[in-house]
Amino acid sequence: MTDFAVPENTVVTATAELLTRVRRQTPLVQCITNDVVVNFTANVLLAVGAAPAMVDIPEESGGFAQAAGGVLINLGTPHAERRAAMEVAAVSAQQAGTPWVLDPVAIGALPVRTELAHRLYDVGPTIVRGNASEILALAGAGAGGRGVDATSTVGDAVRAAGEIAQKTGGVVAVSGPVDLITDGRRSVRLANGHVWLTRVTGGGCALGAVMAAFAAVESDTFAATTAAVLVYTVAAEQAAAVAGGPGSFAVAFLDALASVTGDDVERRARVS
Amino acid sequence: MTDFAVPENTVVTATAELLTRVRRQTPLVQCITNDVVVNFTANVLLAVGAAPAMVDIPEESGGFAQAAGGVLINLGTPHAERRAAMEVAAVSAQQAGTPWVLDPVAIGALPVRTELAHRLYDVGPTIVRGNASEILALAGAGAGGRGVDATSTVGDAVRAAGEIAQKTGGVVAVSGPVDLITDGRRSVRLANGHVWLTRVTGGGCALGAVMAAFAAVESDTFAATTAAVLVYTVAAEQAAAVAGGPGSFAVAFLDALASVTGDDVERRARVS
Amino acid sequence: MTDFAVPENTVVTATAELLTRVRRQTPLVQCITNDVVVNFTANVLLAVGAAPAMVDIPEESGGFAQAAGGVLINLGTPHAERRAAMEVAAVSAQQAGTPWVLDPVAIGALPVRTELAHRLYDVGPTIVRGNASEILALAGAGAGGRGVDATSTVGDAVRAAGEIAQKTGGVVAVSGPVDLITDGRRSVRLANGHVWLTRVTGGGCALGAVMAAFAAVESDTFAATTAAVLVYTVAAEQAAAVAGGPGSFAVAFLDALASVTGDDVERRARVS
Numbered sequence: 053m054t055d056f057a058v059p060e061n062t063v064v065t066a067t068a069e070l071l072t073r074v075r076r077q078t079p080l081v082q083c084i085t086n087d088v089v090v091n092f093t094a095n096v097l098l099a100v101g102a103a104p105a106m107v108d109i110p111e112e113s114g115g116f117a118q119a120a121g122g123v124l125i126n127l128g129t130p131h132a133e134r135r136a137a138m139e140v141a142a143v144s145a146q147q148a149g150t151p152w153v154l155d156p157v158a159i160g161a162l163p164v165r166t167e168l169a170h171r172l173y174d175v176g177p178t179i180v181r182g183n184a185s186e187i188l189a190l191a192g193a194g195a196g197g198r199g200v201d202a203t204s205t206v207g208d209a210v211r212a213a214g215e216i217a218q219k220t221g222g223v224v225a226v227s228g229p230v231d232l233i234t235d236g237r238r239s240v241r242l243a244n245g246h247v248w249l250t251r252v253t254g255g256g257c258a259l260g261a262v263m264a265a266f267a268a269v270e271s272d273t274f275a276a277t278t279a280a281v282l283v284y285t286v287a288a289e290q291a292a293a294v295a296g297g298p299g300s301f302a303v304a305f306l307d308a309l310a311s312v313t314g315d316d317v318e319r320r321a322r323v324s
Numbered sequence: 325m326t327d328f329a330v331p332e333n334t335v336v337t338a339t340a341e342l343l344t345r346v347r348r349q350t351p352l353v354q355c356i357t358n359d360v361v362v363n364f365t366a367n368v369l370l371a372v373g374a375a376p377a378m379v380d381i382p383e384e385s386g387g388f389a390q391a392a393g394g395v396l397i398n399l400g401t402p403h404a405e406r407r408a409a410m411e412v413a414a415v416s417a418q419q420a421g422t423p424w425v426l427d428p429v430a431i432g433a434l435p436v437r438t439e440l441a442h443r444l445y446d447v448g449p450t451i452v453r454g455n456a457s458e459i460l461a462l463a464g465a466g467a468g469g470r471g472v473d474a475t476s477t478v479g480d481a482v483r484a485a486g487e488i489a490q491k492t493g494g495v496v497a498v499s500g501p502v503d504l505i506t507d508g509r510r511s512v513r514l515a516n517g518h519v520w521l522t523r524v525t526g527g528g529c530a531l532g533a534v535m536a537a538f539a540a541v542e543s544d545t546f547a548a549t550t551a552a553v554l555v556y557t558v559a560a561e562q563a564a565a566v567a568g569g570p571g572s573f574a575v576a577f578l579d580a581l582a583s584v585t586g587d588d589v590e591r592r593a594r595v596s
Numbered sequence: 597m598t599d600f601a602v603p604e605n606t607v608v609t610a611t612a613e614l615l616t617r618v619r620r621q622t623p624l625v626q627c628i629t630n631d632v633v634v635n636f637t638a639n640v641l642l643a644v645g646a647a648p649a650m651v652d653i654p655e656e657s658g659g660f661a662q663a664a665g666g667v668l669i670n671l672g673t674p675h676a677e678r679r680a681a682m683e684v685a686a687v688s689a690q691q692a693g694t695p696w697v698l699d700p701v702a703i704g705a706l707p708v709r710t711e712l713a714h715r716l717y718d719v720g721p722t723i724v725r726g727n728a729s730e731i732l733a734l735a736g737a738g739a740g741g742r743g744v745d746a747t748s749t750v751g752d753a754v755r756a757a758g759e760i761a762q763k764t765g766g767v768v769a770v771s772g773p774v775d776l777i778t779d780g781r782r783s784v785r786l787a788n789g790h791v792w793l794t795r796v797t798g799g800g801c802a803l804g805a806v807m808a809a810f811a812a813v814e815s816d817t818f819a820a821t822t823a824a825v826l827v828y829t830v831a832a833e834q835a836a837a838v839a840g841g842p843g844s845f846a847v848a849f850l851d852a853l854a855s856v857t858g859d860d861v862e863r864r865a866r867v868s
Contacts, residue, residue: 088650090632094525094822099570104525106360106401111436119433127652133403133678161663162653251854253638253648278403299850306571310523362632366797371842376797378632378673383708405675556696578843582795 061227063240064321067279075101079121079268083261084108084130084138086128086157088255092302093124096258099309104251104266110136123152123236124261125172127165128284135168143176143269150180152265154241159247160189173220178267179277180216180261181225184209191215208252227256229282235274242278243322244285251298252305257309259284286320287312330355330447336593338549342542348574351393351540355533356380356410358400361526365396367576368530371581372555382408383499386416392435395424397444399437407440414447421537423450423548427532432461434502443493450539451549452488453532454480455498457554460587463487478504486511495545497535499528503553505545512552515594516557522576523570558592559584607784608865611823612858614814623665623812628652628682629846630672630701633798636846637668640802644827646809654680658688665812668805669716679712686719694810695722695820699804703847704733711723717764724760724823725769725804728753735759750776751763758783760783767817769807771800774868775825779818786822787866789796795842803828804808815816830864831856 080103085093090106104168107116110133117123123145125138145152154177156169162235166189172178173190180190184204186195206228213224226232231242250256262284266276290312291304350528352375357365369376379388382405389395395417397410417424426449427442438461444451452462455475463484477488478500485496489508498504503514521527534556538548562584563576611643624647629637634650641648651660654677661667667689671683672769689696698721700713717724717734724734737757750772757768761780770776775786793799806828810820834856835848 086646086650087359087631088638091363091525091635094360094576095570098523098525104360105430107430107434108401109403109436112434118436129652131653156649158649160650162656164653190447192625245499251642253635253642295851295853297854298639299854301848302639302850303571303575303847306574307567307569310571359631363635363797364634367846369844370795371798376632377702377704378630379702380673382676383706384706388706575843575847578846579839581839582841582843 060313062070063278063323065130066275066317067317068275068278068281068322070266071283071314071317073264073269077269078103079263079265080105080119081122081124081261081268082107082113082116082120082141082153083124083126084141085124085126085257085261089126089257092254093207093258094254095306096309097265100262100265100307104261108134109136111141113137113268114140117141117144117150117152118148120150122148122264124264125152125153126155126257127169127259128156128157128257129165130168133138135164138168138172142172146175151218151264151273151295153179153267154178154324155181155257155262155263156186156190157182157257171254173216176222177272178222179225179263180222181227181263182222183227187216187224188212189227193250206230208238222306223236223277223283227259231285233274233277233281238274240278242281242285242322243324244282244289244320246292247287248298248301249288249294253304282317282321283312284309286317290316326431332474333392335595336554336590338547339554339589339593342497342548342551343536343555343589344587346537349541351537352377353394353396353533353536353540354379354388354392354396354413354512355396355412357396357529357533358383358407360400362527363478364524364526365530367578369533369537369583371578372534372537380406380409382412385409388422389416389422390420392422394536395422396427396536397424398427398529398532399431400429400529402437402440407436408542410440410444411546414444414449416508418447420495423536423545424554425449425451425453425491425532425536426454426456427529429529430463431458437456447522448492448494450494450545451497451535452492452494453499453535454526455499456511459496459498460484463473488557496550497549497553497581499531503557504552505546505549510546512550514553514557515596516554516561518560520564520566520567520570520573524574530561553586554589554593555581558589562588562594602811606756607819607867608826609788609820609863610819610860611637611826611865612739612818613814613853614810614823615827615858615861617813618809621813623809624646624649625666625668625805625808625812626651626660626661626664626685627668627670628657628678628685629668629670629801629805632672633801635676637805640853641805641809643850644809648805652678652681654684657681661685661693661696662695664694664695664806668699668808669696670699670701670803670804671703672701672799674709674712679708680718681756682712684722686716690719695808695817696724697723697808697811698803699725699801700734701726701801702729704728711805717760718762720766722766723769723807724764724766725771725807727771727800731760731768731770732756733747750774757775769821769825771803775829777818777822777825782818784822785868786810786825786829787868788826788833788864790832790836790847792836792842794840796846824862826865827853827856830861834860
């Protein structure tokens with residue numbers, strides 16, 4: 053897909069502009085996410101400049117998805133009530149034109165979330181975010197990972213990512229040492245980030261919420277997803293530079309998300 | 325209500341005394357609160373000197389509310405089992421004379437929590453804590469906010485706060501840049517705090533738990549609520565002075581809650 | 597039980613070796629734990645070198661317990677769906693030979709979790725971890741504590757710990773200023789740690805997860821449990837040395853868990 057790769061300058065310049073928009077517009081991001089990362093996810097959204105709202109019961113999630121700027125659906129701990137809330141929210145977001153992100157955490161071997169992921173996939177997520185194993189499992193091309201660890205590489209998932217993007221008409225982001233983002237036509241690889249993001253729970257999950265925040269302020273979903281990843285991973289690098297371990301990294305990361313500038317992203321972005 | 329305002333000295337002196345009592349008595353505070361802030365709330369209670377207990381299933385919440393020193397009921401993520409636990413706990417606390425705090429998060433537009441808030445309101449909370457939009461919605465005078473953001477100002481909610489206090493016979497605390505506390509007869513405005521409290525999830529919610537802790541050691545609920553707000557917001561100022569962003573602020577805030585003294589509060593309190 | 601006490605050198609040397617194994621093997625630890633500490637628990641496991649997976653719905657928890665290296669079952673917030681997941685996981689772990697830890701949080705006075713704890717106890721946990729009040733309640737010898745506070749001392753629970761170990765054929769760890777670990781035949785007392793561990797929510801609960809991680813890499817459960825406690829409490833001491841309160845302690849603790857060495861443990865261990 054390299055033929056369709058986006059020029060580096062375009063991607064980076066759009067990111068600075070979209071970061072400014074997120075901070076000015078404070079998009080309301082509804083998250084139906086897992087118990088483990090829900091606090092960190094809310095703090096990440098607040099730090100980057102968005103407004104989190106964890107409206108995750110089925111009687112309220114559909115109406116809220118119409119009003120929200122973006123929605124995140126993350127399958128990490130799919131309790132029955134939350135599963136119902138997810139289906140209502142996805143359908144409602146789709147009908148209202150609210151961009152929504154599907155993060156199919158640990159699908160493949162685990163039956164309930166795998167079945168649910170496929171049903172949500174059929175609704176048509178604006179963005180799908182996952183590691184290579186999850187993307188392969190969603191495309192029906194792999195057995196999934198062991199929990200949140202990717203046992204496959206990003207390279208293994210290029211074809212599956214393209215297939216998912218073709219089917220949904222949306223964007224797919226595959227997380228790894230080098231992230232891949234594609235809408236089936238354009239694609240880009242982003243090499244920023246830090247290994248400590250994988251040593252803090254929610255390091256991946258919260259990124260899905262940030263994607264929803266950026267998609268709330270920009271209708272070009274490919275540009276929005278790319279911007280979210282760049283802001284997030286450049287902030288991670290800034291945090292790692294002042295941290296002494298995963299605990300202080302998580303704290304510094306929130307500080308960095310609140311202070312990272314468009315210039316920082318432009319200077320540090322490693323796009324190919 | 326300024327006619328009934330409490331002299332500044334009285335409020336401040338009581339705070340120092342009540343802070344000492346909380347730390348000596350370690351009141352047991354039962355929290356039935358939302359998934360997003362439950363960890364931060366427990367850490368805030370531990371830092372200030374209280375003992376948190378998140379007993380939130382209906383088969384256990386009623387009996388525990390009789391034994392607890394104070395109870396917090398926060399409607400942030402009102403799953404069905406937790407809703408049942410809240411109703412049992414509120415009635416039980418009321419019967420046993422345990423002070424309890426109602427935080428009607430994001431009521432107004434969201435149907436399940438709005439109906440539940442009104443039922444709990446009828447039980448008679450010792451303290452109601454919310455932003456202006458939530459207080460207006462509880463009093464039936466507004467449409468509520470968008471999630472946890474207040475779209476109305478504290479000034480807009482003065483009358484509604486007074487009405488709620490008259491009906492419950494308890495105290496109402498309206499959060500904002502300047503907090504208002506009233507029992508319908510006395511009222512006070514407190515100008516301490518820091519904007520970073522609004523950039524950390526649970527910055528408001530955990531304050532409800534601290535109010536329950538102070539109410540557990542002082543039967544004058546107006547004095548207890550005021551003391552809780554002063555300790556909390558002065559600690560926030562101390563934390564902001566050493567923090568570099570919302571992540572390091574949250575950490576420094578817990579440290580400050582554990583070390584703030586009555587002298588600190590007396591010196592920094594901005595009461596009117 | 598001092599007759600059967602393990603020589604200090606043996607315990608300490610095994611710890612260094614087991615810590616290396618955890619970091620090399622990255623054992624997958626399934627946690628069915630409470631809402632309050634689930635984030636901290638995952639971060640503790642990641643910091644020490646293990647891989648957390650919070651698979652806690654009944655349709656998925658049994659199958660996962662067969663594949664996991666270790667399982668933690670913590671009764672802190674025993675919602676109905678999670679209770680079902682716990683029973684399935686415990687039976688499945690037992691059948692598959694997966695080591696599993698039972699943390700009977702706050703049993704005694706609270707009815708649902710007390711009954712559940714006894715049912716899980718009958719399945720035969722590999723490790724039982726609790727404070728003295730909880731251990732006494734599980735053995736049927738006490739009325740339990742008030743929430744997570746121990747009102748009994750470790751000394752009070754020595755006999756009860758031995759009885760539980762005899763019945764399960766496993767290990768019992770009683771937390772307190774000096775921790776007691778026994779398998780009914782051997783016993784050891786460990787005096788490391790810091791009071792700030794009791795001022796951070798999950799300071800005790802996350803230790804249960806670390807025990808599961810160490811048991812995943814070592815079939816001598818007594819050695820594994822002892823190693824887990826030593827690594828955890830020595831890291832706590834290192835963190836306390838650089839922290840200014842409970843907030844910065846929790847952050848420094850995660851950093852210390854990621855960097856603590858076998859030499860550090862050997863130098864600081866206080867074993868009797």
